[in-house]
Amino acid sequence: MYDDTICAVSTAAGSAGISIIRMSGKQALEIAGKVFFPDHKKKWQPRFMHLGNVRDGEKILDRALGVWFKAPASYTGEDIFELHCHGGFVAANMAMELFIKQGARPAEPGEFTKRAFLNGKMDISAAEAVSDYISALSTKGAQMAARQMTGELAARITDMQSRLTDMLAEIEVGIEYPEEDLESDITKNILPRLTELRREITELHDSFRQGRLLREGIKVALAGRPNVGKSSLLNAIFGEERAIVSEIPGTTRDVISEYYTLHSVPLQFMDTAGIRDTADTLEKMGVARTEAAVAGASVAVIVFDASSPLSEQDTRAFELAKTRGIPLVIALNKTDLPPLITREMIRKKFGCDPVEISALRRTGIPTLLDTIYSLAIGDTELYEGVMITNSRHAFALDVAQKALSDGIAALETGIDLDCVTIDLQSAWHALGEVTGETLSEGIIDRIFEKFCVGK
């Protein structure tokens, strides 16, 4: 338990109906009592909203609601006082200043959730899910985070650890009584269970491929030489004149980034046709721009202009994405004009089928979007179980699965049971990193530093 009491405005700044200031710590109610004065004079009752005035001495500053969560039945596990005052820039800041004057200190980023974790109110994967929930880009991403917040992932991990503990105990018996028969019995008994556990860990680990896309969105790079219709394609997708379209090549001024939600998954479109070409640097710029477009993308859309002949730049745009191993689709645009490039030509030269579109007439767009989606997610349904959405968890599961593979190999070759124990213990430790059980203080601090203030 901490000695100090922290406070922060937990709602977003700006013009709004209400703001909520949260205060957590031993002195929360005592400090609140010097700032917020309920209309009734009865004793504070936990979890009941009380209407009253925010006062600085005799001066009334706001009309507000206050609620007390008595420790340990609160988010942090400590006494929490929440003040629901009026929104806008003034009210919350005034109340914060009064709380600080009376002995509270401003909370650091993520400090409420960190206290919740350290007080055993949630495991660290649930704490991380709180942050993911707030920054979710789609309902599906939010649903995943919500499931993790309930401790679903932690429950699975704890179950896996407890199975490992059972196996470790059985191996321990084998080590203490090293008769031949016992050892081979243990191996026979444990090997299938360990193999099944590794399968489950691998399956969970592999859900990260989809989980990450749900959390971060599918980053789609629109690449291609100037004037093929990248900005027009963006406009066709979003149905508004968001990108600046011009007949002069290279006139899209900014890097445009927009989200489009398809089957509950956010697609983030990046049109990087932002640099004006000059004659002498044309080639260099073209390559650099395409490189920038595809770097970090989950899928690349290479846009070709069907009404003009294939150029060196088109081929280079394709090859840049291809050599980086990024899944790509060719969008053959301007198919409303007399064609100079056909589907067959593309198939012959690039070995893939283009999606024919007309950004101007807005045809072929749904097919293009579906192709982008299946390139990123695969043709499989979205994974239904609890999913890994965080690279830290994916890394820990990878370590666990490798340790189990070593353990399985050791058992199969009849290596000393002592060695198997070490592998199983490392797997147990790696699993504990997901829930936070085996994490060092420094790493825990770093995880919470990334949170926003007030959470």
Ligand code: GDP
């Ligand atoms: P960007 O440089 O690749 O972003 O290309 P723009 O989107 O600025 O388009 C360049 C020009 O091609 C503009 O005059 C557009 O109106 C035109 N254009 C784009 N898509 C189509 C299309 O599908 N059909 C026709 N006919 N013109 C198009």
